[in-house]
Amino acid sequence: MTDARRTGKPILTVEEVSLSFGGVKALQGVSFDVLEHEIRAIIGPNGAGKSSMLNVINGVYHPQQGTIAFKGRKRHDVDPHEAAQQGIARTFQNIALFRGMTVLDNIMTGRNLKMKCNFLQQALYWGSAQREELEHRAKVEEIVDFLEIQHIRKTPVGRLPYGLQKRVELGRALAAEPTMLLLDEPMSGMNLEEKQDMSRFILDVNDQFGTTIVLIEHDMSVVMDISDRVVVLNYGRKIADGTPDEVRANPAVIDAYLGVAH
């Protein structure tokens, strides 16, 4: 029931990016763009280069060739913390939360970049540090409410089922109030109901906060329902780019997914 959303100008432009590890060519001359407020999916079979692409965008890998422009600023490479400062947040394929910490604390770590007080002030928890902490906590509570995880607020993350951990991870990424959110297989390992819930949350994030979303997914069906446009990678090359309907009808995509009879 999504009524037409407004997408804007390109916020991210990837041009001719190539990345290789020794002799392995993970990405070869990939170009695409992401519009503001868009939900953009990157799909492809195993080993297509999806995660590498995501890692290039947020600066974990530095491509040998090509450029990336985020919010109009062209760059060759960038470090992950710089990417975060510019407003890019992400989640991971294999959940990377602090397992012994509660849900609240985990999401609170997402506020790290927004904290202005220094270590000493925070340790003393006095004056501006206290005020700041309360503000951050209020923000975190909004996210808890948004993701409907009130009942596990104080539960250590390690004790939660997988689907909920994924939701907490999304919460932590949201806590940074990103302009662009990178989701690495947000629905892997989930059952149908959990996938539907997660889809709902992704749509709501996009809708409510206007966050631009780039997501990688393995499972085509879900992605096609929620994405505005889809890039398809295979063996490190872009083989298709367009709306879900266009991509679904593209013979190259069908071959890549179903295999070709030779």
Add this chain to the structure above:
Amino acid sequence: MAEQLPDTFPRLLLHQAKTRPDRPAFREKDLGIWQTWTWAQVADEVRALACGLASLGFKRGDNLAMIGDNRPRLYWAMCAAQTLGGVAVPMYQDAVAEELSFVLQDAGIRYAIVEDQEQVDKLLEIRNQCPQLAHILYDDPRGLSHYARPGLQSLDAVMQAGRDWHARKPAFFVDKIASGRPDEVAVMLYTSGTTGKPKGVCQTHAAFIRAAESGCKFDRLRPEDNILSYLPMAWVGDHLFSYAQAMYVGFTVNCPESGDTVMTDMREIGPSYYFAPPRVFENLLTQVMIRMEDAGRLKRGMFHYFMKVARRCGAEIIDGKPVGLADRLLYALGNLLVYGPLRNVLGMSRIRVAYTAGAAIGPDLFRFYRSIGVNLKQLYGATETCAAVCLQPDRQIKFDTVGPPAPGVEVKIADGGEVLVRGDILLKEYYKRPDATAEALDASGYFHTGDAGYFDADGHLKIIDRAQDVGKLAGGALFAPNYIENKLKFSPYIREAVAFGPGRDRVCAFVNIDMGAVGDWAERRNLAYSGYTDLAQKNEVYELVRECVEKANAELAADPMLLESQVHRFLILHKELDPDDDELTRTRKVRRGLVAQKYAVLIEALYSGKISQFIETQIRFEDGRTGKISADLRIAEARTLGADAARSAA
């Protein structure tokens, strides 16, 4: 209180706002913090709501539906509708679209106030079946910003319109309240419908205020009391406790953050007045038992030892009966080490009065809570009687009765054993169903409850079962299925049971295992399983359930009346009985006829001596889609006691 109390709910609200303007009336946990509204604030909010509804054309005689979890604004909406001479129609929030559609059409709903996007989606889906539904107002705007549909708007906008309306016509609200009459219908509650389609039970202001008054005086409720409102608003119990009595006494209604946080919220609020259907008490006990299994050996030993002490003398102590000094001291020690902390974990430390109602409670379950010092009592009633027919007085608690009739209520047992009720608390009518009204209310003003029961020597009413469910085995012995099922369900591993027997020579049963408890049990034994169906059919699980059944059999055999009711054969169903598949009502009572019909092959297999039976069943998912589930079900025998002796005697 010397002065005459107000006689309609809106007048009660004004009364509370005047006598205790600054006392907390409602609390709701939002964004992790308990927000409070005082009675004066609530009166303001209700005024904005009422005027807002008036600005949309809501008028005397209109019905206002409310669908959602327990939210303060939904309670206030009830009062707003009543202010305008309308009728509040709370509905079950987890009902699927189709069920909602029936009630919406039956009640001719034009105005609906709903909680959130989920409910809005449901209503939009069925809107073409309910063309009269002109206005849908939502409380929580999340996700709804792009919905442009005629008549759909946020409650905030309506309340703003209401405030403007009030500024223009300041006398409107008070005048409307002044023109209300106590004999008008205030609320319409739909019966859960164990039999047939739901019927709208029309209750007047007078009836519900009478019921509230009698309960409040009976238990000396005070404005300082706190209640946690988490049960469906469409249930008569919630309406009596969270709305009628709160309005009458002026105590505080606390709304939990979400359905999943009730346990935490309960601990934070520490209600002094509490009510829950037996199922909730059952689930709590199951959780306690699971956690105790996981606890260290010292704690576990302590728990079991002191629970034995509590079983021996706990109930007597809370009833003020004489108990030996040694037991008293032991109990005091247990209170310090086990019962107190346990009550605290359950959020029951401050409870003065707790009630259970809605279904028969297993005596063992009931005894458990009383023995750890929770003043749990039973009440008996129905939607048609504002829930308040019989109440157990403090210190006169019996485990197997529901107490004497409440003040002002007359109870009579008909020749067939059916319980008849007369008093001010009876329904006015079933909405648009004169036939059903005539059937339930006889010429001399008695309401036919459909329950079978009798008075014991002390004048306490004992309910055996639904009059229509009670039957006889082929041998002529009494068969009360609920009683047997409750015996089975006291085991933490059994979540649901359905007993069969009328006209047969012996009793057999279906069982649903409790996924949480049995799953945990399996995990501790390194038993791998893929889901409910798989787990349910494991040999080990059958052995576990057999033990539970045999324990229940031993207890049944102890009562000569029920000796024949022992369960001979049972099977574990391949799916959980579910309201979405119509097998249970929304209040989770078993629909016997339907279950018997749907699983006829299984019943045949139980009685034919087969050791397994194949079955395929259609199931409905939460979003309304359907699927199929099939399995080979094993059938097991359970040992019965003294059955041979009884049979040879017969």
